[in-house]
Amino acid sequence: MFRPLPFRYALVLLFLMGACKRTDPKDTAFYYWKTTFDLSAKQKTLLRKTNTKAIYIRYFDVKWNDLHKRSYPEAVVRFDQGACPLPVIPVIYITNKTFEKMPKNGIDSLAFNCVKLVTQLSSQQKFRPVKLQVDCDWTLKTRDAYFTFLAAIKKRSKCTLEATIRLHQIKYAHLTGVPPVDRGVLMFYNMGKLNANLKQTNSIYNGEDAGHYLRHLKAYPLSLDVALPIFSWAIQIRNGRMIQVYQKLDRMNLENLNFEKLAVTENAFRAKKSFYLLGIYIKQNDIFKVEETNAQSLEKAASQLAKNLPEDSKRTIIYYELANIDTTIFRAETIRQVSACF
């Protein structure tokens, strides 16, 4: 005889299956943000099981050098393991300071250098990039320089060009402008300011902060891909001040005898002694505040965002990021379901 599931199980199932399943699932992709490109077996399996279409590899950062008064590439990616098994979309991260400092007549050379380096790195891996992504948190002050740079990159690279878009740039698009690119990638994370306040809501994703921006999405003139957070980090706080943030530290490193869990929140740990851990120096009484994302927050973010995005059959869902992923938290099934929300 058929027995209906108890209500609470039904709810859980409904949640897991995702209320947002669509018939035409969007492409799944991952960011890879580490300097050494080196996939583990688990990561490869995840890529296969999620039917990942591409990897967005951070190729290098561009930073302004005050001493030489020009910009240089930093932390250039190394492909230690040989070529990537999937199509690669190079990502260039450029600091906003670069555009604040650089003279106008340096913009084209910068674009030239970036394209050249991207081409060199790609040809070493025996491919020609067809798509390129640029990541920069531009401001009103740097908008013109940045947009000029993007146009120059587009012209020189002949690639499909994408630029990352932060939530505030969506809301205040009339002020910050819309970058001259083929597509945007909405970064649906880093919503709050990192700080030492232990009671502060999660700065990576929280639905309330996100909610302030969502109604502006439909009016945004650029087609948008989506970047979603699958990372956690620990903020190191000394004497009430934030001193560093580590993606390599997680709850596992902190839930042990070296730390005392603070009563004020589930997420804060005080060091009971001074010691080195994973190359980090921890001083007695340092506090670590953990900010996490998990399957549940990821699903919540996805369904919240999906409801507010205009339909776009070409949309790619990019997860940030693969190099530090915890595959016990983010399983292939979760990723597939989340991508299906869009």
Place this chain on the structure above:
Amino acid sequence: MIRQFLEQKPFARFLLVFSICTICLTGVIWACSDSGETEYSVFAPEYFVNEKYSPFFYASDVVYYSVGYAESSNTQFNSIVFVEWDTYFKQSVPSTNLKYLLFISGVNSIDSVDHYVNGLSQSIPKGFTDTARSSLTGKKAKQFFDYLKLARECESYAVNDDWSSWDTVRRHYANADLEPRLLTAFHSAKDRFIKERLWFQLVRYYFFSGDADNSDLVVKIFDQYKNNFPHDLMWYRSLGYVAGHYYAAKDFARANYLYSLCYEFSNNLKIPSFWSFHPQEEADWEQTLKLARTKAEQVTLWQMLGAQQDAGRAIRAIAQIDPSSEKLDLLLSRLINSRESVTQPSDYYGNPDTVLQSDDLDKKVVEELAQKGNTARPYFWNLAAGYLNYLDSNYTAAAEFYAKAKREFPGNDTLVVAQSKVLDILLQVGTLKKIDGSVESRLIAPLNWLADLVAQRSKVENLRFANAVEDCTARLSRLYLEQGDPVKAVCFKSNTGSEVYQNSVRTDALIALLKKTDPTPFEKVMLRYYPYSLNDLYYHQALRLVYLQQPNAALHFLEKRSAKDTPLYGNPFNSRLIDCHDCDHAEPQKQKFTPLKFVQTLANIQAEIGRGKQVYRNAFLAANAFYNITYYGNARLFYEFDIATGSSYGYVDPDSLDHQYYSMSAALKYYKLALKYATGEEQKARCTLMLAKCAQNEIFNLADYDEVRPAILMDIAVDNAALKRYYGYFDELKVKYSQSAYYKDIIKECGYFRMYLKQDKPLERGKKNEMH
């Protein structure tokens, strides 16, 4: 971008440190000694710590103190290399030639020189300036040329500029064919000087060989011959590569121990070794400590940990091993300076410090060592313990430690005495509860001493007094305010002056104080801290009266001044449909208005209005004048001076939008008067448009209409009353004056008005702009 805040993997950089023929720190900005430390610090490490540690003095936002920018990694050892070879040749080779060969020439030009000096060729490279051959002939020179050619080849992998280049993306590895040539040269070399250098080249070669199977050869070749050579710089540079090899092999314990040996060896190896030193886990750190063969080596290790991470912990450890070690001094200075840096100095308005208590453990160990007196410089520990207590507002304990320190001062060290004096003054002022005549007389000498330093009448090298001046004057000012003496308060801190400057009686009292012919000694020193002159105060009084619409009364003050007036840039009695300050300033002017001339004219205009003469014309001119001396007008220069704008010390918050320099009330009053007396549609339309401009500025003046934060414009709820007034004037223009020629000009020039006509009210959409 938060991602960038995440720690970047340091591995590559650590490896590189010893991978380059000269040692480098790429792209790191090193602080100059005159960096921002004086912003919070009053304690000079220079007086207590051996100079060789100066790069590791605490600097708040940079890696190394006092070094300035890093010399390129590829040139850092050049001066030493030159001296070594110059000695080798017994100073017989002209230094330009030697430098050319060592640092500039390529393999081919070395060959050319070699051929030239040996008479095989007549052509010489351009850089080889001294053409005498004799100094570079003979056996020694031959060995030199042979070595130099090999060494230059090795630079292809060892000299590395990748970090700052767009051109190359590959790491350089050593060519395999170099190995046998280096080995042959090494084994056949007889001269120990040359042999040691070839040994160094071999160690470095294996480090760069990029061949995992071969990498142990770094250690092997080093160990095999390490006893054949003196423990000189070359030896330790070779050791650095061995350390780098262990680091790459993840033997952090050994790597860090070897780095500490290099750090200890010489000053020029300190920075690169310190940079490379990086324990990973507590276990490898403990292992490193075990590798230390002597107590001195242990102390060095703790000093490196302390200077890098945790001065307090390292002090505790070293105190157990050797409390008299000079290595403690650096750590103590870092402990003090980093403790200072997290104290919020008294803020701009003289509010109390944010009291942040010291790390108990750190303070305790300093106090203990101060009390024990078994360190090399007990007075340093006592001053430090006193100062840490001062920072925690434990003034009694601070005084006791200071007193003890003074008994231990070295005989004639004027710098330490000056340092102590700074701390004493801070404590003296910090403990004050009330200021009376006797306190004032006690303050005369220390305040004069500080004022002399500020005025550079006296100079004490490296003394960090600026923050002490800030703290003391802020506190004195606050105390005077609390005890109801705002005039004295403003003398010490002119930004506490609103109670004086907004009150003409008090400003007059301040003027009287400045004019006093027989000031008391305390008044004399107090006025050394006051930045403004009588002229400034007269001008300030005049301004106040002009904005109160009393230009006639203002003249009295303006005429007292001895200073020469700067003319205003544009004609302050003119107005335009659309504001354009640049146009006003560029317009030819028959008469230039100085502030005095301007106020005289305004006073005359006002008098004419009073007499009922040409009221429309005069009221319109007065309205333009009052408009132009606001933030929105063409004559901002009129109020732009220190006291008024707070540009350096003034009291006005220029962002407070309801302030007189933003207020439209005087302009509105006179434009309304002009409108009342206007005849004909043209005049009336003109007045109405001007009123609309004023009304628009009032919208901009609303507290939340903050132009410095344009990102929130969308969120602004524009005050309805203000908006209503603004559109009221537009309605009036449309209904009453649409037939006038001026109305057509408005449509032509004013974008907002055109939008309004299309019923698309621009300001309601949150756009801020001047009317256009």
